[in-house]
Amino acid sequence: MKILLIHCHYRLPGGEDAVFAAERALLERHGHTVVVYERSNEEAAHGLAKLLLPLRAVWNFAAAREVRALIAREKPDAIHIHNTLLLLSPAVVRAAKQSGVPVVQSLHNFRLFCPNGILLRECAVCEDCPHKGLSCALRHHCYRGSLLQTAVVAAAYGLHRRLGTWRGVTVVALTDFDRRKLLEYNRMCPTFDAERLVVKPNPVCVEPRPILPWHQRKNQCLFAGRLEELKGLPTVLEAWQQLGDTAPDLLVAGEGPLGEWAKSHAGPKVRFLGQLSPAELHRHMAESKAVVAASLCYESFALVPAEAHLLGTPVLASDLGNVGASVQPGIDGLRFAPGDAHALAGAVEALHTAAFDCDAIAAAARRTYSEEENYRALLRLYTKEAP
Template sequence: MKILLVHCHYRLPGGEDAVFAAERAMLERHGHEVLVYERSNEEAAHGLPKALLPLHAIWNRAAARDVKRIIQTKNVDAVHIHNTLLLLSPAVVRAAKHTGVPVVQTLHNFRLFCPNGILLRGGQVCEDCPHHGLACAVRHRCYRGSLAQTLVVAAAYGLHRLLGTWRGVTMVALTEFDRRKLLEFNRLHPMFDADRLVVKPNPVCVPDGPVTPRENRKNQMLFAGRLEELKGLRTVLEAWRLLGDTAPTLLVAGEGPLGDWARAQNLPNVRFLGQLSRTELHARMAESRAVVAASLCYESFALVPAEAHALGTPVLASDLGNVGASVQPGVDGLRFTPGDANALAGAVRALGQMSFDCNAIAARARSTYSEEENYNALMRFYTKGTTK
């Protein structure tokens, strides 16, 4: 097949960029001809492009024309869209589906119903926009704390909701939790065809080698992610303060706005590793007794827990959203109350008294997130039929 991938990069690289690149490489490894139409919001950082960005975010005629031309002149068989915010706009979705080829869009977040994409406001889960309308986001300035920018994003999704832009498009949720939430929201404010919402996890790539047995692992646990409020770092460090000298070593991998604060706590059993490469991170996961995922929001795809499980490492997860849903208590980890340091400390103690089959954890995860499963799912979506 000849496949067109469409993606708009944010100004700071993120997980969506990594998935876009990984799926592109996977398709090429399987012999497909992959065409790419990609732009970056960095293009609109200054001058006239910046002034025009609000209009382009709502309807970028040039981008829509480009996508349509590529499909028609290159005889594209299927189109897979990742991110359209801000520069591309949902107009590229309309342009693609009007050519009649199958169109797939991955929903990397909840942006269809929530302008900030993560259903979070003031450090708490918030579902006001899905239930009461996008005006809630405008009132609270939910996109980057800006009234003007929130208004633009809300206008873009509000307009394309009315136009039925996503009707006839195969929409890909990353988890079953996301699917249930999206269907719930879609019943209140229809955006897409419910029977076209499917589930496909992101590919998870870890070394294929043997799994380190639990008894050979170091007395350490790993926190990996951006050092910020919504990842629950304060909860984790408070739990280690409560554990005191009995705590296993906590490795903290990543950087972010809470980095200076976290280091200033001077906790004796906590080591800061900074930003690690994926290879280095996987090595730390594989030698640790557990990974701590303390997120305070739903998240869209819990990559760190998925990678940990693929390496046979149990996960201590806050019982919320996709992070909590990724763990089967007693089988591949434990859950604790989100934001509750005492509960996390208790989970650390409990895990120390339990035994886990690391090989079984890895086998289940590698099967679920394997490249072959991902590839076969994409092929089903790409041949689903025309969208006219």
């Protein structure tokens, strides 16, 4: 097949950029011809382009024209759109749809209904925009703390929702939790065709390695992620303080705004590793009794729990959003109330009497996240007329 991939890179590389690159490489390895239309928001960082960005974010006529010309020239069998914010605008979705070629768009966040994309305000879950309208985002300056930038994003998605831009497009949710939330919001503000919403997880890359049995693992837990309140780091450190001498070692991997604060509030059982390479991170995951995922938001995709499960490692997860939904208590981890250090401490103590089947955890994760399963899911998206 010939696949056209469309993507707008953020100025700072993020998870969506990584998924775009991974799926492009996956298709190419399987012998497909991949045509790419990609731009970067860095192009609009200065001068006249920066002044025009608010208009282009709502409707980029030039990008839509270029996409139409590319489709006419290359004649792809399917079109897969990832990110259009800010520079491309949803106008490229309309241009792709008008070509008559099957169009897929991955929803890497909740931006169709929430300008900041993550349903979060002041480190707490917020669903005001889906329930009450986009004016809520304007009132709270939800996108980057700016009224102007929030107004631009709200205008773009508000206009294209009314125009039915995503009608007739196969939209992809990353998880079952995301699917349920998107359907809930879509019933209140019809934006896409509910029957065209499908679930396909992101590809998760972990180098194959032997799975350590539960009884051979080190008496340690791992926290991996950006060191910030949103990821629940204060909750984790407080739980380890409550556990005292009975706590397993806690390895903290990552960097972030709470780094110095965390080091000054950590007990003797906590060790900070800094930013690790994927290989180093996965080695520590594979040796640990559990990975701690204490997020205070829904998360768009629970990457760290998925990586841990592929290595056969149980996850102690806050019972919220995709992090909580990624865990089956007693089978591949335990859940605790989000933001509740006492509940997390109890989950850590429960590890003393647990006996997880690490091989079974890894086998189940491979069925969901493996490269081959991801490839088969992509082909199903590109070849079927409608879900």
